Amino acid sequence: MKEQPPIYLINLDQSPERLEKSSARLKEQNINFERISGVYGKTLSDIDLIKNYQPLLNRRLFYRPLSKGEIGCYMSHRKAWQAIVDNKHPYAIVMEDDFRLVGDLHNVFATIEQLPVKWQLIKLAAYENRTRPIAFSHRVNDTFNLVVHKKAMTGCCAQAISYEGAKALLAATEYFARPVDTDLQHVWETKVPVYSLMPYYIEQDLDFDSDISAASGTKKVKKRFWKRKWLQFLEKIANKKATSQIIDTLQAQLKK
Numbered sequence: 626m627k628e629q630p631p632i633y634l635i636n637l638d639q640s641p642e643r644l645e646k647s648s649a650r651l652k653e654q655n656i657n658f659e660r661i662s663g664v665y666g667k668t669l670s671d672i673d674l675i676k677n678y679q680p681l682l683n684r685r686l687f688y689r690p691l692s693k694g695e696i697g698c699y700m701s702h703r704k705a706w707q708a709i710v711d712n713k714h715p716y717a718i719v720m721e722d723d724f725r726l727v728g729d730l731h732n733v734f735a736t737i738e739q740l741p742v743k744w745q746l747i748k749l750a751a752y753e754n755r756t757r758p759i760a761f762s763h764r765v766n767d768t769f770n771l772v773v774h775k776k777a778m779t780g781c782c783a784q785a786i787s788y789e790g791a792k793a794l795l796a797a798t799e800y801f802a803r804p805v806d807t808d809l810q811h812v813w814e815t816k817v818p819v820y821s822l823m824p825y826y827i828e829q830d831l832d833f834d835s836d837i838s839a840a841s842g843t844k845k846v847k848k849r850f851w852k853r854k855w856l857q858f859l860e861k862i863a864n865k866k867a868t869s870q871i872i873d874t875l876q877a878q879l880k881k
Contacts, residue, residue: 725730730827
């Protein structure tokens with residue numbers, strides 16, 4: 626069996642039960658992982674909160690302020706991306722600790738190794754296991770398709786990220802204003818195309834309560850309704866063009 630890729634599991638120090646369950650689930654498939662100590666937003670100082678998160682930029686690019694939990698979540702993923710770059714991994718799997726396995730991940734690893742195209746980010750799960758219309762699908766083998774959705778899937782439960790992808794994401798998100806999965810959807814800004822390997826062999830375990838909510842407190846966040854509608858209009862136009870370009874590039878690689 627081919628050696629598995631590096632796997633980074635994001636886990637808060639405040640969530641030992643999640644670490645225990647995640648470890649047991651991966652151990653069932655003889656999969657090793659390295660833990661990334663998640664950033665607990667609730668304990669961030671005012672200075673730490675604005676190290677990467679920019680409130681003024683948020684006001685311009687998003688329809689509500691980010692919660693402390695969302696900021697911590699974003700910073701946690703940046704730690705994982707930095708680990709990929711620092712260790713010069715060709716690619717690694719980054720997982721959050723609220724997953725469950727519904728297939729043999731070794732088949733996923735083997736399929737990623739045989740992909741005939743260059744890639745930077747591949748979604749391996751979807752937020753709350755939702756579905757989304759598919760714009761393009763390429764059969765990789767008897768089990769998996771490489772998919773481009775009409776809009777990149779939300780959620781960061783599990784994804785494969787290449788060295789070049791991690792570098793690009795770190796550069797594009799040194800200062801951020803939206804949730805991490807929302808920024809990943811903005812492929813025209815990050816310059817990191819988002820694919821999916823389907824069917825997903827990893828699902829989000831919906832029995833877990835949200836760590837983001839727990840790390841954010843109970844303060845109600847005011848949403849800017851018309852700002853949201855305007856941003857959605859602009860993003861729809863930009864996303865349609867970017868998705869078309871991603872598909873064209875992918876098809877050109879597949880013809881070689």
